Amino acid sequence: MIPVRYNVRSLAVRKTTTIATAAGIGLVVFVLASSLMLAAGVRKTLGLSGRRDVALVMRKGSDAELGSSIEDPQVGLLGSLSGVRRGPRGALVSGEVIVVAAMEKLGASGVSNVQLRGMTEQSHELRPQFKLVSGRLPRAGADEVLVGQRLRGRFRGLDLDGSFDLRKNRPVKVVGFFSDGGSSYESEVWVDLDVLRTSYRREGFVSSVRVQLESEGKFDGFQALVERDKRLGLQAMREATYFEKQSEGTSLFITVMGSVVSVFFALGAMIGAMITMYAAVASRQREIGTLRALGFSRSAVLGSFLLESVLLATAGGVMGAAASVAMGTVHFSMINYASWSEVVFRFEPTAAILGQSVGFAAVMGLVGGLLPAVRAARIAPAVAMRG
Amino acid sequence: MTAPMINLRQVSKSYDRGGETLKVLQALDFEVASGSFEALMGPSGSGKSTLLNLIAGLDRPTAGTIEVAGTRIDTLGEGALAKWRANTLGFIFQAYNLIPVLTAVENVELPLLLAPVASRERRRRAETALRVVGLEDRSLHYPRQLSGGQEQRVAIARAIVNDPTLLVADEPTGDLDRASADDVLRLLETLNKELKKTIIMVTHDPVAAERATVVRRLDKGSLA
Ligand SMILES: Nc1ncnc2c1ncn2[C@@H]1O[C@H](COP(=O)(O)OP(=O)(O)O)[C@@H](O)[C@H]1O
Ligand SMILES: [Mg+2]
Numbered sequence: 001m002i003p004v005r006y007n008v009r010s011l012a013v014r015k016t017t018t019i020a021t022a023a024g025i026g027l028v029v030f031v032l033a034s035s036l037m038l039a040a041g042v043r044k045t046l047g048l049s050g051r052r053d054v055a056l057v058m059r060k061g062s063d064a065e066l067g068s069s070i071e072d073p074q075v076g077l078l079g080s081l082s083g084v085r086r087g088p089r090g091a092l093v094s095g096e097v098i099v100v101a102a103m104e105k106l107g108a109s110g111v112s113n114v115q116l117r118g119m120t121e122q123s124h125e126l127r128p129q130f131k132l133v134s135g136r137l138p139r140a141g142a143d144e145v146l147v148g149q150r151l152r153g154r155f156r157g158l159d160l161d162g163s164f165d166l167r168k169n170r171p172v173k174v175v176g177f178f179s180d181g182g183s184s185y186e187s188e189v190w191v192d193l194d195v196l197r198t199s200y201r202r203e204g205f206v207s208s209v210r211v212q213l214e215s216e217g218k219f220d221g222f223q224a225l226v227e228r229d230k231r232l233g234l235q236a237m238r239e240a241t242y243f244e245k246q247s248e249g250t251s252l253f254i255t256v257m258g259s260v261v262s263v264f265f266a267l268g269a270m271i272g273a274m275i276t277m278y279a280a281v282a283s284r285q286r287e288i289g290t291l292r293a294l295g296f297s298r299s300a301v302l303g304s305f306l307l308e309s310v311l312l313a314t315a316g317g318v319m320g321a322a323a324s325v326a327m328g329t330v331h332f333s334m335i336n337y338a339s340w341s342e343v344v345f346r347f348e349p350t351a352a353i354l355g356q357s358v359g360f361a362a363v364m365g366l367v368g369g370l371l372p373a374v375r376a377a378r379i380a381p382a383v384a385m386r387g
Numbered sequence: 388m389t390a391p392m393i394n395l396r397q398v399s400k401s402y403d404r405g406g407e408t409l410k411v412l413q414a415l416d417f418e419v420a421s422g423s424f425e426a427l428m429g430p431s432g433s434g435k436s437t438l439l440n441l442i443a444g445l446d447r448p449t450a451g452t453i454e455v456a457g458t459r460i461d462t463l464g465e466g467a468l469a470k471w472r473a474n475t476l477g478f479i480f481q482a483y484n485l486i487p488v489l490t491a492v493e494n495v496e497l498p499l500l501l502a503p504v505a506s507r508e509r510r511r512r513a514e515t516a517l518r519v520v521g522l523e524d525r526s527l528h529y530p531r532q533l534s535g536g537q538e539q540r541v542a543i544a545r546a547i548v549n550d551p552t553l554l555v556a557d558e559p560t561g562d563l564d565r566a567s568a569d570d571v572l573r574l575l576e577t578l579n580k581e582l583k584k585t586i587i588m589v590t591h592d593p594v595a596a597e598r599a600t601v602v603r604r605l606d607k608g609s610l611a
Contacts, residue, residue: 001500002500003489003493003500005488005489005493006486006488006489009488009489010488012488013487013488286482286484287484287486287487290478290480290484290486291486291497292469293443293445293472293478293484294472294473294478294497294498294501294545295469295470295471295472295473295474295476295498295501296469296473296501297465297466297469297470298465298466298469380445380446381445381446381469381472382440382445382446384445384478384480384484385436385439385440385445385480385557
């Protein structure tokens with residue numbers, strides 16, 4: 001076999017071309033890895049939001065909380081069904097209102113939607129990961145809000161003791177920030193239910209009802225009870241299922257987008273690798289002829305040049321993957337199409353994603369290097385004799 | 388009488404050049420005895436390199452048979468021919484043809500990569516070959532750090548490292564100054580006399596030819 005250091009040093013000698021080609025491949029890997037990481041981040045963030053022992057009840061036919069509407073009396077009725085856990089203050093049931101408000105972004109021009117959630121006293125009990133990270137809880141009925149920590153500093157007014165207009169001329173004050181174990185709730189603003197309902201003229205209605213079940217296993221029975229009564233016109237699903245569905249759509253969208261963009265970029269980068277390798281073969285004809293004259297076979301030459309191309313691409317891939325790991329520290333906000341509001345996600349680097357991305361680079365090197373390697377293998381040993 | 392090292396019978400070689408056929412060698416008979424040091428002279432374009440390529444199995448004849456070191460090579464397949472070259476031949480090129488990104492000792496090791504030799508033993512044999520050409524202290528130098536004469540001596544070390552029976556040299560002193568050329572020629576003479584290598588060398592240099600035991604002239608494709 002032709003020694004690997006022959007390829008490594010040949011790449012090192014053509015420093016500029018090597019770096020430029022590897023950078024092209026690195027860019028593709030960066031885009032691919034980043035989008036896979038983002039899709040993983042979406043799955044993780046939304047996956048953390050839902051619980052299997054909580055039933056989410058919405059108007060039949062609604063895909064999302066935002067488009068659902070349930071009358072107040074039905075909330076009480078849901079709480080009386082069997083399978084619902086009871087606490088010191090009665091059934092653990094929380095009818096919540098979701099609205100979306102356009103808010104002014106900081107550090108970027110324009111506005112974006114933020115999801116506001118009208119909360120009840122039971123709301124926190126249904127979210128055991130909830131933690132106040134700074135400030136205090138709002139007083140019941142006061143014009144005070146609690147803000148998810150991922151929104152901090154991203155919108156005008158979303159700072160401790162800052163204020164913003166819930167509705168025109170209806171200012172509310174930020175009194176605290178909360179975390180929820182990294183879930184998508186951290187991208188919401190929590191308001192007292194009645195404050196939100198009066199300012200949006202939604203008295204008498206909630207968007208959805210969360211019901212804490214006695215156990216995971218009680219769900220099927222609960223769902224049957226809810227959906228049997230056609231007059232109610234309600235549907236129940238596990239909260240976890242609800243968020244999984246949301247994340248499926250969004251993460252699929254990101255994965256597909258990322259893959260499509262990567263494939264187009266990859267074609268370009270592969271052609272780049274091919275041109276680079278063709279140039280390498282052309283300028284090393286006499287070397288190749290010499291190797292053949294010394295007795296190295298065609299397949300040894302083929303393998304050597306394929307290896308060189310794969311090394312080149314893999315180096316680029318490692319660079320791109322390393323750069324994408326740096327994205328792990330970046331928070332990325334994007335519209336969750338299920339709620340039409342911004343959710344802040346993190347790029348979630350996993351070993352599998354990095355491995356796949358570097359593997360993709362290696363395949364690019366293999367494919368891009370194939371034709372040049374075949375040309376190299378065809379160089380006649382007699383070429384070594386020509387001056 | 389022992390069998391000749393090289394035995395060409397009725398060998399022709401022509402090239403296609405834009406539809407025209409260029410007949411370089413025609414019905415050539417050519418023998419080189421084992422253990423001899425032959426110089427091949429002749430004007431430019433007379434077919435000396437072509438003949439050498441055929442002997443070395445780098446190219447195939449249009450017609451005729453070629454036997455070298457007891458093997459019919461004109462009928463060998465591509466892979467077998469490469470293997471045969473690795474085992475039988477050492478090459479010395481006019482332009483040295485060292486691999487620029489490999490050090491002297493790594494260049495010399497190359498032919499040993501084709502044989503089942505452990506890396507430690509490979510290094511040892513390569514260093515021995517460098518000692519034979521007097522460059523043991525340059526083993527870690529890259530070709531660009533060597534003079535032309537030194538490069539050619541490294542190339543000779545590479546040619547002899549796998550202990551071939553036949554050395555083939557195409558104008559080995561063509562790019563060298565007189566003193567370096569003399570070093571190289573002395574070296575070839577030693578390899579012939581002491582290590583019993585059969586050598587066939589193309590040259591334009593009458594001084595070089597004098598070192599050889601036999602001098603032949605090729606003109607317009609036939610031997611004079
Ligand atoms: N691969 C080739 N294709 C076409 N013509 C060639 C090729 N190799 C050599 N020739 C021609 O064959 C003739 C002999 O070349 P060569 O053997 O290199 O001569 P010498 O080594 O004696 O100078 C020249 O006219 C040369 O141009
Ligand atoms: Mg010539």
